[in-house]
Amino acid sequence: MATMADVARSAGVSVATVSHVLNDTRPVLPHTRQAVLDAIDLLGYTPNTLARSLVTSRTRSIGLAVSAISNPYFTEILQGVEAAALEQGYGLLIADPHDDPVHERKVVQLLHERRVDGMIVAPSADPRQLVAYLGRHQVPAVFLDRLVDTADGEAPADGAPADAPRHDQVCAESAEPTARLVTHLAELGHRRIGLVAGLPGLSTTRERIAGYRxxxxxxxxxxxxxxxxxxxxxxxxxxxxxxxxxxxPAPPTALVTANNAMTIGALRALRDRGLSVPGDLALCCFDDFAWADLFSPRLTAVAQPSREIGAEAVRVLLERLASPGRPARTLRLPCTFVHRTSCGCPEPLPQSEKGTAP
Structure with a gap:
């Protein structure tokens, strides 16, 4: 098995230079870097990650705690996290907290014990145990999709405003896009618009109810x-x-569902009662998903930038690792209104037919 010394001899450089190339610890001239990379490829050298972590106190791994199995939306976020982490040379350890606060605390501890450099977590509706553990052990973390505020148990940092975030957070806009769905239905003449809201306690639930109102x-x-x-x-x-x-007694004539899983449940309830969309009830949903365009009618939806949220969370976490003392921040990514036909609007004309004379 090739060693770092073998790579150094083949490339005609010192072992220290090989180390700098592998760990990005010091600038190396481009032609020297390429010589080292060519020698690594020629010899089939594989760095000893465990040995490197003992020296650098870094494992180049990220822990991800999201309910990816029970929530398809997080699957796309996971893909964004994985791609961004791999691009930066980080591995990924994944745990599913099942949206349960007790299990969430256990899986975060498990990831921490695996010596991940930092974590990306989609918090449960009651994140107090999670926040307490991360704070007690000073684990660099980014909260994903669902936000945590000071009411959830975080103590303000010295000199920080009482309402300042204590961890970096990355999510999509929720209130304004939900308001857009409601406004669209109202413009179509609906006066009784219902909302199928999410799990109480989640920031996304609070914000989408606020947007509905x-x-x-x-x-x-x-x-x-x-x-x-x-x-x-x-x-x-x-x-x-x-x-x-x-x-x-006076049911809604239109419905907004607040995530993709709940859209499926709502459609099932309508089917069981022999009701059609949009003939008997118009429907708009928060969360676009791969097969939304295949339903009949096609689903009018708010599309979240799922993969971008995952990639942005990795970028923010790596910035936190590089600058541990910088102030925490919350980033919100814009959503897209995807206009289809479940709202009751007619199917748009194909592009080739637009503007043609009757």
Whole structure:
């Protein structure tokens, strides 16, 4: 098995230079770097990551704790995290906290014990144990998709405003895009618009309810609490919530579902009652997904930049590792309104037919 010394002899450089190329610890002239890389390739040299971590106190690994199995939305985020980490030479250790605060605390501890350099976590609805563990052990972390505020147990840093974030956070906009869905339905003439909301306690749930109310207010419609039912961010819960809304004495004529899993549950509830979309009830959803364009009718949706969120979280975490003392920040990425036909709008003309004379 080739060693670092073998690589140095083949490239005609010192072992220290090979180390600098492998670890990016000092600038190396381009032709020298290429000579080292060519020697590594020729000899089939594989760096000893474990030995390197003992010297540098870094494992070049990132822990990712998201409910990827139970929530398809996080699968795309995972792909963004993995690609960005690999591009920067980092490996990925993945754990599924199942949106359970106790299990979340256990998997974060497990990742920490595996000596990851930092973590990316999509917090549960009750992240107090998570936040306490990360703070106690000073683990560099980025919160993903769901935000954590000071009410969730973080102590303000010295001199920091009381409402300042204590960890870096990366998410998509939620309130304004949800308001856009409600406004669109109102413009189509709907006056009773229901919302299938997510799991109580999640920041995404709070923000999408806020956006729902904002859209109603902007359209001159009153807020009715009974038109909001919690689907708990999963399909079965959304099926129950939709049935609850449909059982009202004056049921909604249009529905907004607050994530992709709940869209499936809502559609199942409508099918079981023999109701069609948009003939009997118009539907818009938060979260576009791969097969949304294949439904009949095609689903009008808000598309989140899932992979970009994952990649941005890696970038922010690596910046945190490079500059541990910088202030924490929250980054929000814009969403896209994808206009299809489940809202009741007609199928748009093909591009070739637009502008032609009748």
């Amino acid at each position: 904002l859209g109603l207010a902007g359209s001159g419609l009153p807020y009715e609490e009974r038109l909001v039912a919690h689907g708990d961010s999963e399909s079965a819960g959304a099926e129950r919530a939709t049935a609850e809304l449909l059982s009202l």
